[in-house]
Amino acid sequence: MENLLEKIVKDNRSLTKEGKVATYIPELANGNGSALGICVITKDKEIFQAGDFETKFTIQSISKIVSLMYAIKYTGIDTVFKKVSAEPTAYGFNSIVNLEVKNYNKPLNPMINAGAIAVASMLKGTTSNEKFENVLNFIRQICNNNEIQLNEKVYLSEKRTGHRNRSLAHFMRSTNVIEGDVEEILDVYFKLCSIEVTCKDIASIAAMLALDGVLWHNDERIIESHIAKMVKAIMMTCGMYDASGEYAVKVGIPSKSGVGGGILATVPNKMGIGVVGPALDEKGNSIAGIEVLDQLSKELNLSIF
Ligand code: GLN
Numbered sequence: 001m002e003n004l005l006e007k008i009v010k011d012n013r014s015l016t017k018e019g020k021v022a023t024y025i026p027e028l029a030n031g032n033g034s035a036l037g038i039c040v041i042t043k044d045k046e047i048f049q050a051g052d053f054e055t056k057f058t059i060q061s062i063s064k065i066v067s068l069m070y071a072i073k074y075t076g077i078d079t080v081f082k083k084v085s086a087e088p089t090a091y092g093f094n095s096i097v098n099l100e101v102k103n104y105n106k107p108l109n110p111m112i113n114a115g116a117i118a119v120a121s122m123l124k125g126t127t128s129n130e131k132f133e134n135v136l137n138f139i140r141q142i143c144n145n146n147e148i149q150l151n152e153k154v155y156l157s158e159k160r161t162g163h164r165n166r167s168l169a170h171f172m173r174s175t176n177v178i179e180g181d182v183e184e185i186l187d188v189y190f191k192l193c194s195i196e197v198t199c200k201d202i203a204s205i206a207a208m209l210a211l212d213g214v215l216w217h218n219d220e221r222i223i224e225s226h227i228a229k230m231v232k233a234i235m236m237t238c239g240m241y242d243a244s245g246e247y248a249v250k251v252g253i254p255s256k257s258g259v260g261g262g263i264l265a266t267v268p269n270k271m272g273i274g275v276v277g278p279a280l281d282e283k284g285n286s287i288a289g290i291e292v293l294d295q296l297s298k299e300l301n302l303s304i305f
Helices: 002-018 026-030 060-075 077-083 097-101 113-120 128-143 152-161 163-174 182-193 199-210 225-238 241-250 287-300
Strands: 037-042 047-051 195-197 255-257 262-267 271-276
Touching (some): 002 037, 002 287, 047 199, 060 128, 060 262, 097 163, 113 163, 128 182, 128 195, 152 182, 163 182, 182 195, 199 225, 225 241, 241 287, 262 287
Antiparallel strands (some): 037 047, 037 271, 262 271
């Protein structure tokens, strides 16, 4: 497996030149656009890594699946889905269009920014800091890694420039999708996006989902199996934003990307995969990361379809 992963990274490395690191959050412009790495954790607890797997990156939108699991676990499915739908979108991850046009009066799904901000407003905790800490500890537990921290620079950079997210949040405040102090809700959201991880961390989260809610490192159940299945279905239909359909056809593995360059991919009953490649395509997905997953999926016949 390690040789295969090394080969796949090597085959796709030149593609990193075709993408660009995100710059709309100024601090992300300092990311390493030429990095490409992968970690696979199998159901038999084997770990394989290749390429620049030690690269640290901010979790960004991949945090959306963690906060969704956390919100469902402590608030309940019905409460969460009263505030957010589970339908794919044809618009970009930070689009405001559907919030007004659709009659739903709620964001289309929890994998786009509007939906994730709505989920952030429902997290357990009395202060914004407590809500953030609760989810941070949840991630640390899933990854078996207490060293996972907030990247303060990325957080402050996004907080300073996050006007699009502010507009989404204020719009939702006006339609009562979210309640309370908008800036505090955004603060939780910005912090969650700025958690710093490695491929192994996101592969751990993916492995837990592959095992339907059981932690790969100690066999403990952390979420109920039906929640894990629901999250995987939402990842498959919405996890790559407005590229989710094409990605399902091409790769066929429930996945979630982030503008930090990570892609978390979970192969039911088989393995969790974490990929890093901060050079992105125009939709905000790792350009080489997608090709790495495509090649791996074909080599090992991993498509769920
Ligand atoms: N923090 C980013 C934002 O809100 C997350 C977006 C992403 O990863 N696609 O814009």
